[in-house]
Each structure stands twice: as C-alpha cells, then as structure tokens.
Amino acid sequence: MDVQIEKLTKTYGPQTAVNNISFDVKTGEVLGFLGPNGAGKSTTMKMITGFIGIEKGDIRIGGKSVTDTNGDFKQHIGYLPENNPLYLDMPIMDYLEFCASLQGVEKAKINSRIREMIGVCGLDREKHKKIGELSKGYRQRVGLAQAMIHDPEILVLDEPTTGLDPNQIIEIRKLIRDLGKEKTVILSTHILPEVEATCDRILIINRGNIVADGTPETLRKQAQGNEVLKLQIEDGDTGNILESLNALDTVATAAIIGQEENLFEVQSMADTSSRRKIFDLCVEKKWVLTQLTPLETKLEDIFRNLTLN
Numbered sequence: 001m002d003v004q005i006e007k008l009t010k011t012y013g014p015q016t017a018v019n020n021i022s023f024d025v026k027t028g029e030v031l032g033f034l035g036p037n038g039a040g041k042s043t044t045m046k047m048i049t050g051f052i053g054i055e056k057g058d059i060r061i062g063g064k065s066v067t068d069t070n071g072d073f074k075q076h077i078g079y080l081p082e083n084n085p086l087y088l089d090m091p092i093m094d095y096l097e098f099c100a101s102l103q104g105v106e107k108a109k110i111n112s113r114i115r116e117m118i119g120v121c122g123l124d125r126e127k128h129k130k131i132g133e134l135s136k137g138y139r140q141r142v143g144l145a146q147a148m149i150h151d152p153e154i155l156v157l158d159e160p161t162t163g164l165d166p167n168q169i170i171e172i173r174k175l176i177r178d179l180g181k182e183k184t185v186i187l188s189t190h191i192l193p194e195v196e197a198t199c200d201r202i203l204i205i206n207r208g209n210i211v212a213d214g215t216p217e218t219l220r221k222q223a224q225g226n227e228v229l230k231l232q233i234e235d236g237d238t239g240n241i242l243e244s245l246n247a248l249d250t251v252a253t254a255a256i257i258g259q260e261e262n263l264f265e266v267q268s269m270a271d272t273s274s275r276r277k278i279f280d281l282c283v284e285k286k287w288v289l290t291q292l293t294p295l296e297t298k299l300e301d302i303f304r305n306l307t308l309n
C-alpha cells in the first residue's frame with residue numbers, strides 16, 4: 001500500500017517542525033528517515049500514523065486522503081512510536097492480546113498472532129513477565145510486536161533498534177528487510193550503518209526540510225562527483241610512477257599518500273574512469289598493481305555535509 005506525503009507542514013508556536021515536505025513511499029520499499037535531533041522525523045511519523053493532526057498538506061494512504069477516511073486508514077498502519085510507551089503493569093501476553101483486539105484482529109486468530117509475534121521478536125523467555133519488569137531491549141521488542149500484531153500493510157517505526165543487543169539488532173534488521181519486500185516500511189534511525197543494512201532509499205531531513213532523497217548509491221554518487229582511486233604499485237620508482245599517472249589523459253590529479261609502500265591517490269577527470277588506463281600502464285611498465293580501490297564517500301560525510309547548518 002503506497003503512502004504519499006503532499007506538502008506537509010506542522011508548526012509548534014513560532015517553530016516550523018515540518019516545512020512543506022513531499023515524498024512517496026511505495027509497496028515493497030523500506031524508506032530510511034534520517035536527520036539530526038529535532039529535524040522533524042518523529043513529527044512527520046506522528047502525522048502519517050494519525051497520532052497528531054495534519055496542519056497543512058495531505059497524506060494519501062493507498063491513494064485515499066487520510067482526511068476523507070474517518071480514521072479507517074489506521075488499520076493499515078503499524079506504529080512503533082519514539083520512547084515506545086507501554087502499560088507497565090500489564091503482562092506481555094495480556095498487552096499483546098489487548099493490542100490485537102484494538103487493531104481488529106479476528107478473535108479466533110489472536111492467539112496464533114501473539115505466538116507468532118512472541119517468536120519473531122524473541123520474547124519467548126520473558127513472555128510471562130509484566131512489561132514493567134522487562135529490560136529496555138525487551139520493552140522495545142514488545143513495542144515491535146504490538147506494531148506488527150495485526151499484520152499491517154504499512155509499518156512506521158521510530159528508531160526500531162534502540163536498546164536492542166547486537167544479536168537482536170541483526171534479527172530485527174533482517175525482519176524489517178523481509179517485511180519490506182511486501183509491505184511499505186518507513187523507519188527513522190540515527191544509526192547510519194542501519195540505513196545501509198535495511199533501507200532501499202534514504203530521506204534526509206534537516207530543520208523540517210528534505211535535503212536528500214535517493215538510494216545510498218545515488219546519494220554517494222551525487223556527493224562524490226569524480227572517481228577517486230587508492231593505488232599501490234610495486235616494483236617501480238615512486239617518482240616515475242607518479243609522473244606516469246599524472247600523464248594519463250583521464251587523470252586530474254595523482255598524489256603520493258604513502259612513500260614507503262608506494263601508495264597513491266588518483267582523482268579522475270569528470271565523467272571518466274582511470275581504472276583500465278592504470279591497469280594498462282602497469283602492464284606496459286611491468287609494475288605490479290597490488291591495490292586498486294575506489295574510495296567512496298561515506299554516508300556519515302554526506303549526512304554531515306547536508307545537516308551541519
């Protein structure tokens with residue numbers, strides 16, 4: 001089920017938390033929502049899930065404006081809110097049963113759904129405890145279980161892996177990827193490797209504005225511009241190698257970055273690649289090319305450049 005966000009705005013007093021943003025998320029897509037603290041991620045997620053009202057703009061769920069649906073759209077959405085508010089006095093099983101009936105799961109299916117979620121979220125060992133007796137990571141697992149209990153078509157997860165141990169992080173990321181094949185998933189996170197591990201697409205938001213939208217690969221390409229290669233060439237004189245590299249017609253600059261190990265960094269001219277020419281040069285000169293690595297701009301650098309203002 002597709003989600004379309006159209007010119008969405010939310011202000012708190014004099015502050016614009018979300019500023020006229022538009023984007024679509026399609027079925028079978030996992031969208032990672034990134035941004036520094038206070039950027040507007042949770043506010044946007046709260047509007048998508050109907051947790052807070054829309055001030056300006058519109059949200060379409062499966063093509064229908066949420067303002068036309070009397071709140072019916074909420075049955076299609078599973079939501080893990082930030083801070084994961086839970087009823088601490090309730091036993092896990094009762095809480096999940098309560099969530100399932102609130103979400104309209106058929107009575108006959110409630111027990112099997114609960115069992116499934118207990119398994120998927122790794123809650124088996126703790127399932128007879130009250131929520132208030134659980135550690136932080138287990139409370140997060142209960143939050144995830146309640147978000148998925150009604151098998152919604154759209155999942156909105158605000159920092160889903162917060163507080164989880166490394167084993168569970170890997171399992172939950174895999175689960176999100178699997179769910180994302182058939183469902184529409186929007187997740188926010190501050191963990192950049194998480195985005196690469198789980199998301200098809202990244203949206204970076206800063207001060208309420210979208211500052212980047214694309215796959216990790218496209219964002220890298222946009223930020224990177226020209227090809228940059230790290231080389232190690234053995235069996236040749238460092239000065240000679242540098243001169244020959246600089247003489248290649250695709251090379252903009254070549255520099256020595258490790259004199260003793262014969263390490264070089266080569267930047268190519270715009271829209272060209274020097275890889276093949278470097279390889280041919282080494283063959284011609286009988287030099288041994290022991291390393292040729294494209295240097296990618298890190299997602300961290302892209303994020304910092306776009307959000308440091």
Ligand SMILES: Nc1ncnc2c1ncn2[C@@H]1O[C@H](COP(=O)(O)OP(=O)(O)OP(=O)(O)O)[C@@H](O)[C@H]1O
Binds near residue numbers: 044
């Ligand atoms: N109920 C509220 N009343 C007043 N201001 C609010 C309210 N909720 C959010 N804000 C403000 O709106 C801005 C966006 O907040 P939001 O929680 O959406 O950010 P976020 O991107 O989720 O941040 P974080 O990564 O820290 O969770 C912040 O400046 C915040 O202080």
